Amino acid sequence: MIIAAIGVLILAAAPWWAGRAELRLLGEIYLYLALAYLWNLMAGYAGLVSVGQQAYVGFGGYMLFALTMFGGLHPIAAVLAAGVIAALLSVPVAALIFRLKGAYFAIGTWVTAEVFRLSFAQVSSLGGGSGSSLPVNVVKSLAASRSGREALSYWLALGSAIVVIACVYLFLRSRRGLTLTAIRDSEVAAAGLGINIWRTKLEVYVVTSAFTAIIGGLIFLQKLRISPDAAFSVNDWTAFVIFIVVIGGIGTLEGPIIGTILFFLLRETLADLGTVYLIVLGVLAIVIMLKAPKGVWGLIRSRFDLELFPLSYRVKTDTPDKGA
């Protein structure tokens, strides 16, 4: 806990010790970390395997642009508002796609994201298909100087990642988290015990969608430019996120951290190789899925009985001879 606090402090001080490129990279890492936690909560705990989360990333990004440009909101207020609107929007979307199960659900989420992309491409005031840049006065409203703005968007990224991780952790520790785990373990038994599976999943979906839109807003606050293809990219906002969660360890709280570190290590070392980089990612994902379906964290955990986020049962002293 203390180590974590010191680590966060060192990271929070990054604008004073890191260069601009590193700052940007770290900010990106935090936002990916947050996306990975959200997807992990949805797929790894609630069993909602969505391949359409880019719908909310892009929606959040576009809401940031629309609300600041036409609504005159402060960028941070716009990002938060984007989260609220995304939550409202996710309810009817869920009513539609929750009728689908398994692979059909996954396809349904993807189709939804495509609908979002095509819809925003129709809005000519937001640049239509070619997109638009955040106007200078909006950018200036964030902070007067460039370094001030970069530091602020860095802190926003760090802060949002910490908030998301803390929320996911506390949620899973709560009573509702217990029911969520129960549903994942056995839907039949959970339903038979009076757990409303549909409502629990809906809650998870709505909350994840809201947070994903907030992260999306922050992503495009960093980028300052948006276009439908970038905002609703299935590669950037879903495939990479799934990669992170799967190689890190789906359904664990530590997995996304390891996955994010691995992903960025690979990206920073292999990005110059072009397509080969994507092939390497793909092969690695396949190997991990086949050889270690619980991801890298699963491997570590089976070797050393270790937990960064104490979530599962601990064998207490009553029965010292029994292993969990």
Add this chain to the structure above:
Amino acid sequence: MPEPILQLRVLDAHYGDFQALFGIDMDVSDGEVIAIIGANGAGKTTLMRSISGLLPNAAAQIVYRGQPIGALRADQIAQSGIALVPEGRQLFPSLSVEENLLIGGQVGRKGPWSLEQIFQLFPVLKERRNQAATTLSGGQQQMVAIGRALMANPDLILFDEISLGLAPVIIKTIYDALPQIVGQGMTAMLVEQDITKALSVSSRVYCLQEGRVSLEGRTETIDRDDITRAYFGTES
């Protein structure tokens, strides 16, 4: 005759095109212990799944305390006071024994059963409360499954093959606990392959054969030869 708690009216059940139950009629009175016996594939588990809402039916086919509940979802039925101890136990492997039990209590129904009461009924669970539920022996797991259903303080509890795959001595322990459970005024329906066991704890018995009721009667007056015929479908 006490008030009927559960009435089945011409209950059919289907798995896709396959029909598993054909026009089942049943009346269960408050406080009764009903045994449901029958060979493999007779429809016993299907019956349990229908009553507990895991299989959808027409509303009027299942009437609970005068309310048609056949079309309700499983969680709504659980809220209304019917608990299922499912076949194969279906414990939550990621959760500890205590957490499994607590999940059962989250419907928030008032009644005599609490964590303490369950630990009194099955003291071994108290020792193992922090262990992963699936690290327990089969018999202890069955105790967790029963305790988890009791935590909901149901008015009607459904036991689906609670002795399946357990050693006779364990089965005895579990069956010895049954009178303490139903003694609290709970109504119970018990699916069982072991006819002797089933008859020893129940007041009335239904025998199913290929999705139909082939025999019904009071336990003390029923004839063993009739049961054999109803069970195997050998008309003499």
